[in-house]
Amino acid sequence: MIRVEHLVKTYPGQAAEAEDGRLPSALRDVSLSVARGEFLAVVGRSGSGKTTLLNVVGGLDRAWTGRVEVAGQDLARLPDRDLSLLRNRTLGFVFQAFHLLPHLTILENVTLPAWFGTSDRDRGEAEGRAREALERVGLGNRASDRPTRLSAGERQRVAVARALLNRPAILLCDEPTGNLDASTGAAVLDIFLELNRRDGTTLVIATHEPRVSEAAGRRIVLEAGRMVEG
Amino acid sequence: MTPRAQIGLIARFLGRSRGHFAFAGVGLVVGSATLAFFLALSLGIRERVLNRLYPVNQAELVVETVRLFGLGIEVPSRLDEASLAALRTLPGVTGAYPKQRSRFQAVLWGGREVIGRDARVEAFFDGLDPALIREELRASEIEVMGPEHPGTACAVDGDCGSGGRCDAGACLRRTWWDGFRDPGGRLACRADSGCPPDFACRGGRCVVPCGEGCGGPSAAGVACVQGECLRTCATDASCDPGEACQGAGADRACRRLSCRLDDPRDAESDDAERLRGRVVPPPGAAAGSLPDRCPAGTYCATDTVLLATGACEAPIPVLLSPFLLEIYNRVAATALDLRRLSGLEVLVGVPFAMKYGESYFVEDDSWERRAIRRCRVVGFSQKAMDFGVTMPLGAAQRANAMLRGRDAASEFTSVVVTTARNEDLPRMISDAQVLGLVPAPRSEEARKAANMLLILTLVFALVSLVILGISAINITHTFLMLVTERRVEIAVYRAVGARLLDIRLLVLGEAAALGVLGGMVGVAVAWTLGRLVNMVAASLLGRVPGAPADLFLFTPWVVLAGMACAVLFALVGAWVPAGRAARTDPATVLSQG
Numbered sequence: 001m002i003r004v005e006h007l008v009k010t011y012p013g014q015a016a017e018a019e020d021g022r023l024p025s026a027l028r029d030v031s032l033s034v035a036r037g038e039f040l041a042v043v044g045r046s047g048s049g050k051t052t053l054l055n056v057v058g059g060l061d062r063a064w065t066g067r068v069e070v071a072g073q074d075l076a077r078l079p080d081r082d083l084s085l086l087r088n089r090t091l092g093f094v095f096q097a098f099h100l101l102p103h104l105t106i107l108e109n110v111t112l113p114a115w116f117g118t119s120d121r122d123r124g125e126a127e128g129r130a131r132e133a134l135e136r137v138g139l140g141n142r143a144s145d146r147p148t149r150l151s152a153g154e155r156q157r158v159a160v161a162r163a164l165l166n167r168p169a170i171l172l173c174d175e176p177t178g179n180l181d182a183s184t185g186a187a188v189l190d191i192f193l194e195l196n197r198r199d200g201t202t203l204v205i206a207t208h209e210p211r212v213s214e215a216a217g218r219r220i221v222l223e224a225g226r227m228v229e230g
Numbered sequence: 231m232t233p234r235a236q237i238g239l240i241a242r243f244l245g246r247s248r249g250h251f252a253f254a255g256v257g258l259v260v261g262s263a264t265l266a267f268f269l270a271l272s273l274g275i276r277e278r279v280l281n282r283l284y285p286v287n288q289a290e291l292v293v294e295t296v297r298l299f300g301l302g303i304e305v306p307s308r309l310d311e312a313s314l315a316a317l318r319t320l321p322g323v324t325g326a327y328p329k330q331r332s333r334f335q336a337v338l339w340g341g342r343e344v345i346g347r348d349a350r351v352e353a354f355f356d357g358l359d360p361a362l363i364r365e366e367l368r369a370s371e372i373e374v375m376g377p378e379h380p381g382t383a384c385a386v387d388g389d390c391g392s393g394g395r396c397d398a399g400a401c402l403r404r405t406w407w408d409g410f411r412d413p414g415g416r417l418a419c420r421a422d423s424g425c426p427p428d429f430a431c432r433g434g435r436c437v438v439p440c441g442e443g444c445g446g447p448s449a450a451g452v453a454c455v456q457g458e459c460l461r462t463c464a465t466d467a468s469c470d471p472g473e474a475c476q477g478a479g480a481d482r483a484c485r486r487l488s489c490r491l492d493d494p495r496d497a498e499s500d501d502a503e504r505l506r507g508r509v510v511p512p513p514g515a516a517a518g519s520l521p522d523r524c525p526a527g528t529y530c531a532t533d534t535v536l537l538a539t540g541a542c543e544a545p546i547p548v549l550l551s552p553f554l555l556e557i558y559n560r561v562a563a564t565a566l567d568l569r570r571l572s573g574l575e576v577l578v579g580v581p582f583a584m585k586y587g588e589s590y591f592v593e594d595d596s597w598e599r600r601a602i603r604r605c606r607v608v609g610f611s612q613k614a615m616d617f618g619v620t621m622p623l624g625a626a627q628r629a630n631a632m633l634r635g636r637d638a639a640s641e642f643t644s645v646v647v648t649t650a651r652n653e654d655l656p657r658m659i660s661d662a663q664v665l666g667l668v669p670a671p672r673s674e675e676a677r678k679a680a681n682m683l684l685i686l687t688l689v690f691a692l693v694s695l696v697i698l699g700i701s702a703i704n705i706t707h708t709f710l711m712l713v714t715e716r717r718v719e720i721a722v723y724r725a726v727g728a729r730l731l732d733i734r735l736l737v738l739g740e741a742a743a744l745g746v747l748g749g750m751v752g753v754a755v756a757w758t759l760g761r762l763v764n765m766v767a768a769s770l771l772g773r774v775p776g777a778p779a780d781l782f783l784f785t786p787w788v789v790l791a792g793m794a795c796a797v798l799f800a801l802v803g804a805w806v807p808a809g810r811a812a813r814t815d816p817a818t819v820l821s822q823g
Contacts, residue, residue, distance in 0.1 A: 051821045052817075052821075055816075055817035055820075055821065058725070060724065060725060060816045060817040060820065061815075061817035080729055080730050080731075081729055081731075084724075084727050084728060084729040084730075084732075085727065087724075087725060087726065087727045088726060088727025089727070093725045093726075093820075095820055097820075097822075099718060099721075099722050099725075099820060101719055101722060103242070103246050104242075112722070112723075112726050113726040113727055115231065115235045115238070115239060116231050116235070116723065116726055116727035116728045116729075116732060117231075117232075117235075117727070118232070119232065162726070174821075
């Protein structure tokens with residue numbers, strides 16, 4: 001489902017082969033593959049390159065070298081139009097900071113991916129799917145609320161519902177429980193596990209929390225941009 | 231992203247950032263309002279003031295005069311048929327329509343029907359080619375009288391009253407254009423020099439001699455009958471009013487009916503029946519083949535006031551200037567204690583009489599040349615004389631020939647030259663100088679005024695564009711700020727599938743919507759200001775005759791220009807922010823938390 005070969009990511013001003021080898025958020029010759037329906041945890045300390053890896057795999061970051069294939073498509077060769085379509089249809093993102101839009105209702109936040117779809121009909125059907133996704137994360141009764149009225153855990157569940165709207169094959173989650181307390185984090189993790197087991201959704205979760213990585217089927221460890229385990 | 235989804239997102243964003251957009255849109259409102267205001271004012275003055283004096287694609291030319299020691303002296307050139315023929319060959323010229331003023335004194339009386347008693351005034355008139363004002367008459371008729379609707383059922387024109395005509399079994403209004411054509415008439419003479427150009431004196435009356443035949447483009451249905459070009463006919467219906475289809479076989483043609491009044495002084499009577507006189511049949515006419523009296527709608531026009539004999543003629547149709555009505559209402563009616571007139575339409579159809587050769591001011595022609603002719607107002611035209619009446623050119627030429635002879639009837643006072651394009655005018659004017667013709671003073675003044683107006687319009691349009699340019703800079707700043715504020719929102723859009731183009735179009739769409747709103751408000755502001763200016767102008771210029779009630783002309787193009795400029799400058803202003811929005815790096819923004 002995902003194949004990464006010799007991925008190198010350098011931020012402007014950084015040298016790919018810096019002497020101290022501890023430059024944050026750069027990726028150095030990372031190679032991995034994730035099978036369909038797999039649950040992969042990417043662990044490592046802050047600045048080890050977890051988020052960068054997810055951004056590259058998710059097509060949000062295009063400045064890298066190496067080879068990255070997602071759902072059989074070579075990201076380096078995809079034009080913006082196709083890459084955007086891939087993000088819209090095949091990928092779902094869940095961010096540590098939720099990134100819900102405060103001026104929209106919960107339901108509107110969840111239907112957001114449908115606004116950037118290719119047909120108005122799809123957008124018309126999105127509301128039903130959004131309500132379904134909200135039910136699934138236990139927030140079916142909060143559809144008309146604004147995100148500011150929700151707790152952190154609820155916001156993250158809304159973000160999960162948004163990622164699920166188009167029933168993506170791959171879910172990329174960046175520290176999804178990082179801002180949550182233990183019990184709320186556990187509830188969110190349960191949702192991910194259910195998605196993975198019941199729907200066969202491929203999960204790639206960047207985390208530094210042991211309970212998340214322990215729940216994953218496989219884990220890789222990044223350290224200073226290098227994959228040191230997995 | 232579909233256009234519908236895009237419009238939905240733009241609407242949401244506009245609603246969310248009302249304050250910012252209101253601030254950014256102020257400049258657009260001011261700029262588009264300024265532009266629309268001055269464009270509408272310029273168009274209004276051009277259309278409602280200048281074009282009435284000096285229509286586009288037209289120039290009125292007169293014989294050039296040279297000033298010598300303060301006196302205007304005409305250079306030795308004539309404006310006659312030869313000059314017209316030469317003018318018509320100039321590049322770009324589509325027509326040359328001569329005008330001829332009366333060259334003798336006259337008085338008129340009439341108007342009892344509308345002002346309560348007969349007005350008696352010195353009469354001035356001119357004649358012009360009806361073809362020149364055909365379109366103008368149609369437009370001004372609808373403006374004054376409203377659109378025409380079929381009325382009651384009828385069989386003949388007489389069933390529809392004096393102001394109507396019967397068309398396909400239904401009464402229709404007799405249009406101004408229908409009415410304004412030379413009704414023809416007979417002119418007594420002693421020699422060819424007493425006849426209009428192209429006429430010859432035969433048997434004491436002016437006729438069109440056959441010469442080399444009666445051909446020509448306007449001679450359809452005209453044949454040479456006994457040495458005279460006459461319209462062939464089968465029945466009286468083919469003939470002009472006052473004519474009858476007379477003769478037999480090849481000699482059958484429209485001939486004007488001769489008539490006689492009981493007394494020459496009856497010509498001054500207002501009794502329509504007495505004015506119809508008695509028809510005098512030509513020698514050899516079959517008894518009962520001709521009417522006893524001049525046909526309804528005509529009168530017996532005597533050759534001179536001293537004679538009881540003449541020919542049946544229809545009243546001469548005349549046009550009045552709208553300016554004349556305003557002068558009457560605002561000056562004469564008050565000063566002379568006469569009834570004010572409610573509008574132009576009440577004067578249509580009003581009859582009056584004109585006595586050629588008489589004056590309240592000067593002693594002139596001998597009695598034997600004086601004659602009375604009946605006239606009827608058929609409409610209004612901006613090209614009619616401001617202080618006088620305007621009749622078809624043929625009628626004016628006949629009158630001038632009657633009183634002053636052929637020379638007077640063959641020389642024109644001025645000529646209105648039309649060109650294919652307005653741009654052809656300067657060259658035509660330059661070419662016409664070779665013929666000794668120059669723009670009439672009124673045309674020249676109007677042209678200078680038009681040029682001044684154009685310059686002022688350009689200056690104010692430039693000012694408007696500067697304002698819009700400044701507003702575009704303001705929009706750039708506002709949108710850059712908004713794009714920065716919305717970095718996370720834009721990054722989320724990208725994460726859920728927005729293309730670079732979607733982001734760019736979203737920002738430009740917001741700017742376009744702002745431009746449309748700003749343009750609409752701006753045009754509305756301009757329109758409101760226009761109403762206010764009209765009110766102020768009405769109070770200041772209320773007593774100035776000819777001042778238009780509305781100085782502004784808000785055409786769809788003005789509205790479109792105001793809005794289009796607002797949209798254009800909004801898009802220009804948002805171009806850089808749209809690029810910056812599209813370049814927002816979602817990876818960086820979303821990773822920052």
